[in-house]
Amino acid sequence: MTLALPRKGLYAITNDLDDDALLAAVQAAIEGGAVLLQYRDKRRSPAQKEALGRDLLQLCHGLGVPLIVNDDIELAARLGADGVHLGRDDAGIAAARAALGPDAIVGVSCYNSLELARRAQSLGASYAAFGRFFPSKSKPDATPASLETLRLAKAELRIPIAAIGGITPANGAPLAAAGADLICAIDGLFGHAEVRRSAQDYAALFR
Numbered sequence: 001m002t003l004a005l006p007r008k009g010l011y012a013i014t015n016d017l018d019d020d021a022l023l024a025a026v027q028a029a030i031e032g033g034a035v036l037l038q039y040r041d042k043r044r045s046p047a048q049k050e051a052l053g054r055d056l057l058q059l060c061h062g063l064g065v066p067l068i069v070n071d072d073i074e075l076a077a078r079l080g081a082d083g084v085h086l087g088r089d090d091a092g093i094a095a096a097r098a099a100l101g102p103d104a105i106v107g108v109s110c111y112n113s114l115e116l117a118r119r120a121q122s123l124g125a126s127y128a129a130f131g132r133f134f135p136s137k138s139k140p141d142a143t144p145a146s147l148e149t150l151r152l153a154k155a156e157l158r159i160p161i162a163a164i165g166g167i168t169p170a171n172g173a174p175l176a177a178a179g180a181d182l183i184c185a186i187d188g189l190f191g192h193a194e195v196r197r198s199a200q201d202y203a204a205l206f207r
C-alpha cells in the first residue's frame with residue numbers, strides 16, 4: 001500500500017534519538033498534526049536502519065501517515081515505504097521510480113535553484129524542497145535559500161513545494177505565506193521538550 005502525498009502541513013524529519021524515544025516522539029508528532037514523516041538517519045548500520053524503518057512504517061501507517069526514506073532507494077523498497085527523498089549526492093528520480101513505481105512519493109532537494117526544481121518536475125518528482133531558510137543545527141553546512149526563490153517556485157511549478165532548514169513555529173509564517181505547502185522540521189520538533197505541542201504549533205502555520 002502506498003499512501004499519497006498530503007497537500008499541506010508539517011513534514012516531520014527524524015533526528016538522532018534512540019529507537020524507543022524516537023518512536024514515541026514520532027507518535028507525538030503525528031498526534032500533534034504532522035502529515036508526513038521522513039526517516040533520515042546518518043548514524044545507524046544498514047541492519048539497524050532496516051529494523052527501525054519497519055517499526056516507523058508500522059507506526060506511521062497505523063496513524064495514516066506516509067513514510068519517506070531519506071537517501072536510500074533500496075531501503076525504501078525493502079521496507080515498502082511510501083517514497084524516498086533525494087539530494088544532489090543521491091541517486092536520480094528515474095532510479096527511484098524504477099525501484100518504487102509510479103505511485104511512490106519522490107521528493108527532490110532543490111536548495112536555492114528554480115532550475116533544479118524545473119528539471120525535477122519534468123523528470124517526475126512529487127515535490128521540490130527548498131532550503132535551508134534559517135541556520136540549521138541539524139545541517140550546519142546547508143545551502144542558504146531565499147524567500148524570493150520560494151515565491152517564484154510556487155508561481156511556476158505544479159508540484160508541491162517543501163521548505164526546510166531552521167524552521168520553527170515562530171519563524172515559519174513567511175514561508176507558508178510565500179507558498180510552502182510542506183514545512184519541514186527536525187530540531188524545532190524532535191528537539192523540543194513537548195513534541196506534540198510543538199507539532200500543534202507548526203500545524204497552526206497552515207490555518
Ligand SMILES: Cc1ncc(COP(=O)(O)OP(=O)(O)O)c(N)n1
Pocket residue numbers: 038040070071085086087088089090107108109129130139162164184
Ligand atoms: C524535505 C527535505 N529537503 C531537503 C533535504 C536535504 O537532502 P540532502 O541535500 O540530500 O541532504 P541530507 O538530508 O541527505 O543530509 C531532506 N533530507 N529532506
Ligand SMILES: Cc1ncsc1CCOP(=O)(O)O
Pocket residue numbers: 131132135136137138139142143164165166167184185186187188
Ligand atoms: C536536511 C536539511 N537540509 C537542509 S537544512 C536540513 C536540516 C533541517 O533540520 P532543522 O529543522 O533542524 O533545521
Ligand SMILES: [Mg+2]
Pocket residue numbers: 070071085086087088089090
Ligand atoms: Mg541526501
